[in-house]
Amino acid sequence: MNTDSMQRLLTSQARLFEHAHTDSMELKPLGFKIKKEGFRLGAYYCNPDFLLLPFSNCEQLAAFNKDQKSILSALFFAFAYAEIASSETLALTYNIAVAKKIFDIYSDEYMILFHETAEETDHIITFCAVCKGILGRTDIVGPHNYGHLKPVYSAFDAFESKLCKHGYGAMYLFMRYLLNLALKQLESFMGQGVSEENRHRVAHEIIVGHATDEARHTTTSLQLGYEFYQRADKSSRALVKSLLKQSIYTMIDMRFGNPYQHYQHHLAKRVLQEAWKRPEFAESSLRFDELPELWQRQNLIIEPSPEYLSSQRWLSQQIARLLEMLECSLPIRNEKFAEFIELSNSKCAA
Amino acid sequence: MADIYEAVVNGIPVRFSSGEKLIELHDRHSLGLDFMCRAGACGVCTVVVKEGHENISERTEVENILLAMLTDDQSVRLGCQIRLNREAVIESVDLNFI
Numbered sequence: 001m002n003t004d005s006m007q008r009l010l011t012s013q014a015r016l017f018e019h020a021h022t023d024s025m026e027l028k029p030l031g032f033k034i035k036k037e038g039f040r041l042g043a044y045y046c047n048p049d050f051l052l053l054p055f056s057n058c059e060q061l062a063a064f065n066k067d068q069k070s071i072l073s074a075l076f077f078a079f080a081y082a083e084i085a086s087s088e089t090l091a092l093t094y095n096i097a098v099a100k101k102i103f104d105i106y107s108d109e110y111m112i113l114f115h116e117t118a119e120e121t122d123h124i125i126t127f128c129a130v131c132k133g134i135l136g137r138t139d140i141v142g143p144h145n146y147g148h149l150k151p152v153y154s155a156f157d158a159f160e161s162k163l164c165k166h167g168y169g170a171m172y173l174f175m176r177y178l179l180n181l182a183l184k185q186l187e188s189f190m191g192q193g194v195s196e197e198n199r200h201r202v203a204h205e206i207i208v209g210h211a212t213d214e215a216r217h218t219t220t221s222l223q224l225g226y227e228f229y230q231r232a233d234k235s236s237r238a239l240v241k242s243l244l245k246q247s248i249y250t251m252i253d254m255r256f257g258n259p260y261q262h263y264q265h266h267l268a269k270r271v272l273q274e275a276w277k278r279p280e281f282a283e284s285s286l287r288f289d290e291l292p293e294l295w296q297r298q299n300l301i302i303e304p305s306p307e308y309l310s311s312q313r314w315l316s317q318q319i320a321r322l323l324e325m326l327e328c329s330l331p332i333r334n335e336k337f338a339e340f341i342e343l344s345n346s347k348c349a350a
Numbered sequence: 351m352a353d354i355y356e357a358v359v360n361g362i363p364v365r366f367s368s369g370e371k372l373i374e375l376h377d378r379h380s381l382g383l384d385f386m387c388r389a390g391a392c393g394v395c396t397v398v399v400k401e402g403h404e405n406i407s408e409r410t411e412v413e414n415i416l417l418a419m420l421t422d423d424q425s426v427r428l429g430c431q432i433r434l435n436r437e438a439v440i441e442s443v444d445l446n447f448i
Contacts, residue, residue, distance in 0.1 A: 008419055015415045016391055188388050192377065215389030222386070310377040318386060346380055 009223045010108050016216055017115045025213070030206045031126030035133035041067050041280075043200035045077035045134075046190040046207070049305040051268040052259050057300040060286060068280055075271045077203055078134040080190060083267070084183045084210075085127035085141045087149060088120045091176065091217075094156055095120075098169045102228070112220055119213045126206065135274070148254070148263070152179070155243060166228040167236025173225030174244055174322070178251060180218040181318050185255070186264075187211055189311035226325055241326055248319055248330065255315060256343075257336030259302040260295075313343045320344035357402075358439045359383065366434055372397075373430045383429050383442055393420060395429035396445045402438030407431075420445045 048069040055061045064072070095113040103110040128138045143149040152175055159171055191199070191207045229237060254263040269292065275281055276288035286294065294300075304312075319340070323330065332338050352367035359375070360382040366375055373395070376383045386394040390412035399406055403425065409417070410431045417426060426443060 012391070012393075012416055012419060016412065019411055019415060184388065189377070192374065212389045215387035215391035218387045219392040222392075306378065313380065314377070314385065314388075317384070321386070 003227070005223065006109075006227050009220070009227070010112065013112050013115075013216055013220060014108065020212060020216075025209055026122055027126040027206055027209050027213075028122055028129070030202050030209065031129030031133075033202050034206075035129040037202075038133050039071075039074055040200065042070050043074075043203075044070055044194045044198045045074040045200045045203040046080070047193045047305070047307055048073040048076070049193065050190045050307050051076055051271060052262055052265040052302055052304060052308060053268050053272065054295055054300040054302045056303055057298075058291070058295060060284060060291065060294075068275070071275050071278060071280055072271060074134050074200075074203075075274050076190070076268070078131050079140070079267060079271055079274075080186045081127040081130050081206075082135075082140045083146060084187070085124045085131075086143050086146050087179045087183060088123055089141075089143050090149070090152065090156075090179070091120045092117060092124075094172050094176075098172050101165050102169050112224070116217050116220065119217075123210060123213070126210075130206070148250075151247075159239065159243065163236045163239060164233045167232035167240055170225050170229035170232055170236075171240045171243060173221045173228060174240065175247065177218065177221035177225055177322065178244075178247055180214060180221050181315055182251070184211070184214060184218065185311045185315045187214070188314070189307045192307045192310070193305070222322070222325075229326070241328055244322070244326065245328060245330065248323070249333070251319065252330075252336055252340045256312065256339045257334070259304055264308070265302065313346055316340050316344035355405075355434070355436050357434055357437060360441055368435050369433055371430075372432050372434060372440070375434070376429070385430055388430050390416065390428055390431050393417075393428070393445065396420070396443050397427055397429045397432075397440050398423075398443045399425050399427055400439040400441055402436065405434065405436035405438050407433040407435065 048064075049055065051072060053061055055064075095117045099110045099113040106114075124141070128141055131138050131141060143153065155175065156172060160168055163171060187207060188211060191204060229240060232240065254261075256262075259265055272291070273288050276284070330337065332341060352369065354365055354367060356363055356365050357375075358364075359372070362379070362381050364375055364379050364381060372383070373385060373388060375381060376385065383397065384394050386392045388395075390410065393416050396417075406427070409427065413428045413431050416428065420426070426445070429440075429442075
């Protein structure tokens, strides 16, 4: 395998990896700081308004004070990274399995995925420490806790015997790309809009440091995935395309249209439920489980934050790029797809 | 209070505080730029600085690594890496990295 684009990927990824680790960019020390410090009231670990909840329309939520918002931000930060660590667990197994299948062991090409696996291990240790510090537990990390990761595992195992080796590599890396997008939709936007004096410094460093590693991983997923895809036989390409179309439909279904149906809303509700157990929320006149009923009864609209809207626009453009690379179009099925198409085409100032 | 300036990005005028990142301006105002990895690894967000080079942050090491493989033109930058200090005119350029 020695095309120009492959050579460019090899060179750039190796140089960027060495640059990132010359002045150590390990995240573990930052995770251990949060574990030791525990939870710090008042600081924002991410932007609490990023949570997809009816903040401005619900009386109870609109009345949250800064400490309560700080708790929401810390819990969201921990839940987000628990999920990210769980999705990274996939890479520990399959990066090496795919690299072994296609490349000579410890060749330059093999080392791209090997380096990334080493980084994923660092990330998972870091995020377990974050969860321990903020939530007091690490058992929410692990792919078994996230229903949407199960079909990904199933696909990797079920399709192995049906795909040629490059097809298998393409399927894995494109699915990994979709997971990269999902995590970047959280990470790249959840910290935006928080002023320097309000933000939790270590949490911010984790966001920036991890995003730098993941930028390389996301690039590998797309570029190497496409390289493999081009080398796959015709039937494998058709199978990969069909699986991706289905996965993209699911992704659009979970992230566009009515905000109450978004995956991010369900995540925000888990955060709120956890917050409700804390003494700072004890004086609320409602139980946690009464809130969603109230929102529904009063027909309260969720007005997503500007940061959340930016994240949707960015995501839609990445999905559109992948579809274009695969020469694949998705017919509009419902209002969610219409919104996806509109956002992916948005190019001008709002 | 930070000084406010105006840049023109892909023909769209946008006001900013000195030192703001171009990527954050794009996220807020949708300036027709294209960002994929968002942190200097993919090369999708290449732009050309048409005017005001001196008003933009210096090239980062990450930019040097990536752009060395693409072009000798020093006016080409990675949109995700640059900060705007004062007025500038910037346009997207597609170097087909991906």
